[in-house]
Amino acid sequence: MKTELESDRDYSQQIAQTIRDAIVAGDLPVDGRLPSEAELAARFNVSRPTVREALKRLAAQNLIRTQRGATGGAFVNRLSFEQAQEHMVTTATLLLSMNRVDFETAVEARFALERACLPLACTRRTPSHLASLRAEIARQATAGLTDEEFCASDVAFHRALVEAAGNPVLSWHMAGAVEAMQPLMNMITYTARSRAQIVALHARLTYALAEGGLEDCYATMDALAAYTLELGGEIRARRQAKGRAGQGADP
Amino acid sequence: MKTELESDRDYSQQIAQTIRDAIVAGDLPVDGRLPSEAELAARFNVSRPTVREALKRLAAQNLIRTQRGATGGAFVNRLSFEQAQEHMVTTATLLLSMNRVDFETAVEARFALERACLPLACTRRTPSHLASLRAEIARQATAGLTDEEFCASDVAFHRALVEAAGNPVLSWHMAGAVEAMQPLMNMITYTARSRAQIVALHARLTYALAEGGLEDCYATMDALAAYTLELGGEIRARRQAKGRAGQGADP
DNA sequence: TAGCCTGATATGTCTGACATATAGGATTCG
DNA sequence: CGAATCCTATATGTCAGACATATCAGGCTA
Numbered sequence: 001m002k003t004e005l006e007s008d009r010d011y012s013q014q015i016a017q018t019i020r021d022a023i024v025a026g027d028l029p030v031d032g033r034l035p036s037e038a039e040l041a042a043r044f045n046v047s048r049p050t051v052r053e054a055l056k057r058l059a060a061q062n063l064i065r066t067q068r069g070a071t072g073g074a075f076v077n078r079l080s081f082e083q084a085q086e087h088m089v090t091t092a093t094l095l096l097s098m099n100r101v102d103f104e105t106a107v108e109a110r111f112a113l114e115r116a117c118l119p120l121a122c123t124r125r126t127p128s129h130l131a132s133l134r135a136e137i138a139r140q141a142t143a144g145l146t147d148e149e150f151c152a153s154d155v156a157f158h159r160a161l162v163e164a165a166g167n168p169v170l171s172w173h174m175a176g177a178v179e180a181m182q183p184l185m186n187m188i189t190y191t192a193r194s195r196a197q198i199v200a201l202h203a204r205l206t207y208a209l210a211e212g213g214l215e216d217c218y219a220t221m222d223a224l225a226a227y228t229l230e231l232g233g234e235i236r237a238r239r240q241a242k243g244r245a246g247q248g249a250d251p
Numbered sequence: 252m253k254t255e256l257e258s259d260r261d262y263s264q265q266i267a268q269t270i271r272d273a274i275v276a277g278d279l280p281v282d283g284r285l286p287s288e289a290e291l292a293a294r295f296n297v298s299r300p301t302v303r304e305a306l307k308r309l310a311a312q313n314l315i316r317t318q319r320g321a322t323g324g325a326f327v328n329r330l331s332f333e334q335a336q337e338h339m340v341t342t343a344t345l346l347l348s349m350n351r352v353d354f355e356t357a358v359e360a361r362f363a364l365e366r367a368c369l370p371l372a373c374t375r376r377t378p379s380h381l382a383s384l385r386a387e388i389a390r391q392a393t394a395g396l397t398d399e400e401f402c403a404s405d406v407a408f409h410r411a412l413v414e415a416a417g418n419p420v421l422s423w424h425m426a427g428a429v430e431a432m433q434p435l436m437n438m439i440t441y442t443a444r445s446r447a448q449i450v451a452l453h454a455r456l457t458y459a460l461a462e463g464g465l466e467d468c469y470a471t472m473d474a475l476a477a478y479t480l481e482l483g484g485e486i487r488a489r490r491q492a493k494g495r496a497g498q499g500a501d502p
Numbered sequence: 503t504a505g506c507c508t509g510a511t512a513t514g515t516c517t518g519a520c521a522t523a524t525a526g527g528a529t530t531c532g
Numbered sequence: 533c534g535a536a537t538c539c540t541a542t543a544t545g546t547c548a549g550a551c552a553t554a555t556c557a558g559g560c561t562a
Contacts, residue, residue, distance in 0.1 A: 010514075011514080011515080012307060012514085012515095016311065020341075023345075024341065024344065024345060024348075026348065030349055036542080036543060036544085037543080037544070038543085046515080046516085047515065047516045047517070048516090048517095049300050049303075049515075049516075049517095050514085050515065050516085052300075052304060052544085052545090053303060053304055053307045053514095054307075056263060056304045056305075056307045056308050056311075057307050057308065057310065057311035058311070059308065060267070060307075060308035060309070060311040060312055061311055061312070061342075063345075066543095066544065066545095067523090067524085067543085067544080068522075068523045068524065068543065068544045068545075069522090069523045069524025069525065069542080069543060069544075070523085070524050070525045070526075070540095070541065070542045070543060071524070071525055071526090071542085071543080072523075072524070072525090072542080072543050072544060073542095073543065073544080074544090078349050078350070079342070079345045079346055079349050079350070080350075081346065081350065084342055084346050087342065088339070088342070090271075090275065091312075091330070091335055091338065091339070093275065094274075094275060094314075094330045095330055095332065095335050095420075095423065096420070097275075097277065098281055098329050098330050099329070099330070099331075099332065099419075101419070101420060105418055105419065105420055106420055108371070108418055108420075108421070109418050109420035109421040109424065110420075112367040112368065112370070112371060112416075112418075112421060113364060113367050113421070113424065115367055116363040116364050116366055116367035117363065119363070120359070120363060165363075167356055167359055167360050167363075168350075168352070168356070169346075169347070169352060169356055169357055169359075169360035169361075169428075170359070170360040170363060170364070172346065173360065173364060173424055173427070173428060176424070177420075177424060261545075262545080262546075263545085263546095287511085287512060287513085288512080288513070289512085297546080297547085298546065298547045298548070299547090299548090300546075300547075300548095301545085301546065301547080303513090303514090304545095317512095317513065317514095318512085318513080318554095318555090319512065319513045319514075319553075319554045319555065320511075320512060320513075320553090320554045320555025320556065321509095321510065321511045321512060321554085321555050321556040321557075322511085322512080322555070322556055322557090323511080323512045323513060323554075323555070323556090324511095324512065324513080325513090
């Protein structure tokens with residue numbers, strides 16, 4: 001591992017980059033222990049706080065974990081799909097909100113990706129997957145649900161659908177796409193009528209998945225996408241109204 | 252913003268979490284300036300190094316940038332698609348390598364997702380997109396390319412293909428899926444014959460995109476996926492051989 | 503008016519110290 | 533002899549104060 005640092009850039013950033021590269025390259029094995037902060041400080045010829053800042057950067061990316069005590073130190077993390085999903089969701093959420101991504105664009109991407117899971121889900125779905133789907137449908141049909149609860153169950157339904165494809169890499173990608181949409185979906189006000197429509201489509205999708213009609217799966221997914229866009233129309237209208245009244249349209 | 256901290260957990264982590272929540276919730280506007288380190292230290296009742304560690308955590312996630320000088324400080328970053336893509340690629344790469352994801356699983360996910368871009372790409376591709384695709388094909392056909400160069404061009408081709416779908420959210424997702432595969436693809440040894448085969452499929456895909464045959468696009472993509480799996484077969488064989496000779500099979 | 507200079511303010515870094523968690527060995531008691 | 537307890541070494545977590553350095557703003561000078 002290189003220990004020389006350029007003098008005109010942040011030391012802590014360079015150190016973090018050096019260690020990160022070592023981890024990515026596989027030079028540091030998973031669960032391996034990094035040298036102690038004092039030793040790293042000596043090796044890079046910087047002070048301990050500087051090393052600590054570098055380590056905190058890595059910790060923020062879930063690349064290492066730290067442990068206090070005699071046998072403590074910084075250890076290389078096995079990046080789990082779960083952790084990565086969490087991270088991906090917050091990143092995706094921020095991306096959508098900070099870049100003022102249209103509802104339409106986000107919905108288009110999300111359903112395009114979800115559509116890609118259908119062929120695999122059709123051949124691999126197990127009874128357990130179908131049970132999860134039906135459980136969420138039942139939940140969505142219960143009366144008295146707030147919009148947020150309905151929306152959360154909707155997300156759970158789609159996550160279960162993605163899980164049915166049986167590919168963890170795919171699931172990871174989709175988690176970001178689906179969950180990041182939740183804040184946008186939460187802006188929708190679900191009437192009893194629209195809920196019934198969505199539940200019906202979910203049920204039809206589940207049926208198609210169970211009884212084996214890929215074409216029907218596609219058609220239902222497309223219908224769901226179209227209906228979501230329709231529901232989202234009011235958001236666009238509201239936003240434009242607000243934009244006109246307030247700070248003007250986007251440049 | 253809350254300023255009370257639990258005494259039994261890392262202060263720097265709690266502070267980072269507090270500020271992150273504020274950013275995600277939109278309480279801190281993009282390009283807005285955070286209080287100075289000294290002020291944050293006073294507000295949270297901790298020392299400046301502790302605040303700095305918290306800020307470094309946020310900087311590592313591209314949530315803030317810092318600037319020295321009189322008008323300097325920490326500013327909320329507009330999370331750009333580019334930055335997020337970079338981040339996503341390293342995360343995806345680590346996920347694949349650290350979790351020993353099969354070549355098959357990764358390829359399956361990648362082509363499933365890429366397949367999802369085809370309908371959009373078919374209707375939206377511009378002459379400029381097609382030119383990019385053809386440029387990469389030409390590059391791939393040149394003699395004397397190293398395997399890595401060929402592989403890089405392959406990635407560029409697929410990125411251009413995804414771009415043709417004209418959806419930035421989709422592009423962001425796909426960048427992670429496609430680029431993270433590069434280390435795995437680099438393990439393939441491309442013979443002249445396999446290169447010719449790939450170039451031919453790329454050309455056919457580009458033609459289908461240009462002349463408007465979505466079905467042909469799908470078919471070609473599937474052929475490409477199948478051929479990639481075929482090429483990857485040797486990797487699996489090599490890995491199994493190494494596994495048997497060395498540390499044994501996975502538990 | 504144009505250019506330079508200086509001070510204020512902020513981050514980047516260093517030094518040294520203390521607090522605290524933890525494992526493992528030494529000690530003591532049943 | 534065994535088990536519970538204490539002690540100590542080592543590591544991270546935190547603090548305080550200081551200096552170095554980058555940068556802008558405003559005043560000063562030619």
